[in-house]
Amino acid sequence: MTSSEHTDAPGSIPPDSPAEAALRERVAGLMPRALADLGDLVAFRSVADAEVEDPAQCTAAAHWVRRALIDEGLTADLVPTPDGSDAVIGHYQGPPGAPRVLLYAHYDVQPATPAEWTGDPWTLTEREGRYYGRGAADCKGSVITHLTALRALRADGDYPVSLTVVVEGSEEQGTGGLEQLVLADPDSFAADVILIQDTGNAAVGLPTLTVALRGVVDATVRVQSLSTSLHSGAFGGAAPDALAALIAILASLRNADGDTVIDGLPATGTWDGMGYDTGQFARDAGLVQGAQVIGSGTVADQIWARPAATVLGIDAPAVEGAVAAIQPRAAARVNLRIPPSVDLAEAETALVEHLRSHAPWGVEVAVEVTGRGRPFAARTDTPAFAELSNALAQSYGRATVTNGQGGAIPLTAALAEVHPQAAIVMLGLSEPESRMHAPDESVHPGEIEHIALGTALFMRRLGGRG
Template identity: 35%
Template sequence: MAALDETQVKANVAAQWDGLVDLLNRKIALQSISAQGIAGEQMKRSAQFVADEFRKVGVDAQVVQATGEDGEPGAWEVIGSLEVDPDRPTVLLYAHHDVQPVPGPEGWTTQPFEGTVVDDRLYGRGSCDDGGGIVMHVGALQALGEALNVNIKLFIEGEEEMGSPSFIPFVQAHKDEFDADVIIVADSGNWAPEIPSLTTSLRGNATCDVHVTVLEHPVHSGQYGGPILDAITLASMSIASLYDENGDLAVPGIASQQPVGGLQHDVEEASVRADSGVVPSYELAGTGSLAARLWTKPSATVIGFDAQPVEGSFNVIAPEATYRLSVRTAPEQDPVEVQQALKTYLESHAPFGAQVTVTPLEAGRGWAMDPNATATKDALQAMRQAFGVEPINMGQGGSIPFIPELQRLFPNAQVLVTGPEDPQSNAHSPNESVSLPGLEKNVVAEALLLNALGEMQ
């Protein structure tokens, strides 16, 4: 059957739109919170729901339980396939069906697990992250129907919000189900509800614990304070030494990088301030474009600090302190190199000769898109057609470790990172939402992309 044209694809998506919104509402209501147990009944129920929806559009979808690296039962995953022609390219569609928890209703203006439309946005936990990604895949396959001209493989993950601990063992055990020419990861977002984006890069993550010791035991601050600084102060000096006078991370061996594929549009400072809630007096740290500072230059965050609480404090000099450092690394640098650079620098630059010991912890690689790949060009053209405007590509400052792992395991696959989120989506936060007009255009864009990939040589 001949490929559908743009007008036919848009008409098909419009005709099925109410059903797709209903699908998303039903998915939100499932409360598929992986933090309550990735092997739990709520996750099995969610996986079965997703598999059923994909079977309706022709995918032979199955629910399979992963096994963790420790051999214990893992997440409930959905895998599947749809072969139209063995000589056609194969596309792997990825999304995840688990959602973040909702600790309480505070901050929500709607019921978290009841899809609610306000103006042109649908509110509910998982509406964008990543129920919207599931809708993109189901909607695109439904719109194309028998005109689909690529082979499909499917993986809908059940533990992405928990860091994907079963992911690598599962992929290695099911390599044939993942091998594809193109991988579409629908777990990111757009520049704005009306402006589409490809995600061009993801930073990696290197975490370590830094232990600072100055005394063998606590001593009285009145008797020894002055020549002997407390470990908390020394740890603070250690942290401050990571930066130059501009607030740029300046540790030898930690690389910086410019936005992948060139910078089409810098991030606006006003938006960063409004979205982050930074106090008005604060001056944004670092140099260069805000896009580079947010997406591709390294950043360090102290995510934990062991110290005496203010409540119950008393006049002694703290003998030791520990802080946990999380460094977001440039997309193309090995995070293990960053951990070693931190260890070398911090242990050799101990303030006033205190003992400093660095213990490396987790390390996850970043990822950079190939801007010249055929699939990249096809995706951008599909977005132009669907949204009617020029895409503005953007990186992401966070890390999605499974994407570089997929690229490593399948080096010949072209990876595309798309998704339904936008700056108003509040993923992981109260009042999570998705733009319904934007999501409909995302469905159209994916259908047009699959059409184009069918002609890929």
């Protein structure tokens, strides 16, 4: 992860005041409950895709979050979003004149294939100091972090700020349900400060605030060349092969260096922050021996400043059991990530036209855009950004850094559009060892503890309690 130092040197971090020391002790004392709650929440198979998991699992997870917020003194409701998912939205009215803080996370998760995991993905399991389970880092752990911060603050009798807590249920699907809800009902999401907790630290124990998010366009490309499959011996060589045509289309998305080269999209951007060491990136990514980091720019250029196309899946016959036949149809899902410098609508149009125009042999091509999310660049010149940087530094005992992240969070751009005066700051639990979206996703409990303390310190100071 690209990072740059934002706060003073660690030696200048002030010691805890007596009240802050008590808050630190409360957060530490709440950690057994936090891990127990994380285990309960991980157990819900809350994948927001009815073809993968039972939708009742998402509903059950949403009810769990709602009850947890109510238990901490908030009013909370399940609010349907336009994509059919339920967002849990909680409110608390603080002291007169208190600023309002919006805390965000999501309870839905990526699918998990048990055979690919060391243990059961739906059972939180501790191994060598880390806790494994789908959603442990992305993003159920952040739900628990919010709850832990609230519990620590509530021990003083009330909250120092007004609160809006938003926990959505379809972030991983990229269908934009909550984004549409924000645009339709902006007043329900009004806040002075918005903490989007769905990113992560540059390394375990290194407090990090995210200042740039990639946007995303998901598209399914379908190719048809024949009315039916044909014997490869009788027709091969002259009959157009749909699978080979699809492979040619997908190959056109990158050049020989590995750069993404979609017609009409700029591909030469540079990242002006501190760099991401190539060797460290190779280790973080788990490159096999002999594999090379791709692209003509630096790692930071490739992952934060330029578009990147990834083939997520292909519909084609499996190798085992394949017959000697020319395929009449094939399909693939393509994921395009774009930096904040690229307009989402322009990127979508460019991707669709590129996929269509690079089809060989006159085959039929249909492209369907299945998901989209706008990129986002955070302001770093607000008092809230500086105050949260300092609070996290005090929690961790080392200076806070800034970085970019690859995931799209549609809510950020929507909130910035309807509430441009709000300070939007991004943070979270996922660091390179977390393996978010992959088998054996995990979280380090220290990240939960330190971020909970940092956000609690921040809200306490924001509410004027020093």
